[in-house]
Amino acid sequence: MSEKEIISRLKNIVKPYVQRNEGLENFNEETDFLRDLEINSANLVDVVLDVEDEFDIEIDNDSMEGMLTVKDAKSIIQKKMAV
Amino acid sequence: MIGNDLVDVEIAFSEKKSENRRFIEKVFSLQEQKLISQSEDKETTLWLLWSMKEAAYKAHQRIVGHAPKLNPRDYKCRLLNFSNLAEVQVSSSFYFINYTCTDRFIHSIATESSVVTVFEKIYYKNQDTKSSFIKDYSNKNGLAPGNISIEKDGFGIPFIIDENTKNKVPVSLSHHGNFTAYIFPLIKS
Structure with a gap:
């Protein structure tokens, strides 16, 4: 799966939880889920669960701990999909 | 150091997290899962434990000074035998929790010790x-x-x-x- 494809799927996943819509207009690798999109932390756990479903992977606690930006999520997805 | 977390009950309960096994496993220890499943009001217990973890996280982050993390399972809650008091442990640190549950919100305040007033x-x-x-x-x-x-x-x-x-x-x-x-x-x- 291309990086572009992963990022566009991620954008769809986070959409329902975003509290700051300006952050979505400029959605890129550097986008920070808490700071730029103001997703609350309980919903960030929902994002992790939705990513597991969408990409058919399992995200362990250590990986979840560091999933705070689009870039973090992208590399976790790529790593887990390669296994 | 201090931290606090407030949950708006109307919004939180509508997400029906107490029926969401996968969410519960990502966030709560086996002991905490038991507290939730044996509770008469599962939603309140779940969100109370969540708010304690969040409040303790904020106090701990202030002391340690680390970048944000999503590690709710590392924070272990223990309810004390007094109403509205609890304790949260993360690695070797302990935080003292004072909480309030009303029908509209759940609020936890974490401090380093019971003598800190906020x-x-x-x-x-x-x-x-x-x-x-x-x-x-x-x-x-x-x-x-x-x-x-x-x-x-x-x-x-x-x-x-x-x-x-x-x-x-x-x-x-x-x-x-x-x-x-x-x-x-x-x-x-």
Whole structure:
């Protein structure tokens, strides 16, 4: 799966939880889920669960701990999909 | 150090997290899962435990000074045999929790020890809580609101800054739904 494809799927996943819509207009690798999109932390756990479903992977606690930006999520997805 | 977390019950309960096995396993230890499943009011227990973890996380992040993390399972809650008190452990640190559950919100305050007292202010349906808080804070401390601002450090941790004296006071804020809660430590004289 291309990086572009992963990022566009991620954008769809986070959409329902975003509290700051300006952050979505400029959605890129550097986008920070808490700071730029103001997703609350309980919903960030929902994002992790939705990513597991969408990409058919399992995200362990250590990986979840560091999933705070689009870039973090992208590399976790790529790593887990390669296994 | 201090931290707080407020949950707007109307929004939180609508997500039906107590029926979401996968969410529960990502967030809660086996012991905490048991507390939830054996509770008469599973939603309240679940969100109370969540707010304790969040409040303790904020206090701990202030002390350790780390970048944000999503590690709720590392925070282990223990309810104490007194109403409204609990303890949260993360690695070798312990935080003392004081909580309030009403039918509209659940609020947890974490401090390093039971002797730290905090001032708390909860705003309801207030569009500009920051200005309201600065006004209330200044009034309480006899300061000019024009000199007071709230700024975040590189990790996103907020402080109250007094331009005049360059005084820096920790403040913890939590916003969910219709509620915004602010707490700051009271200086012991």
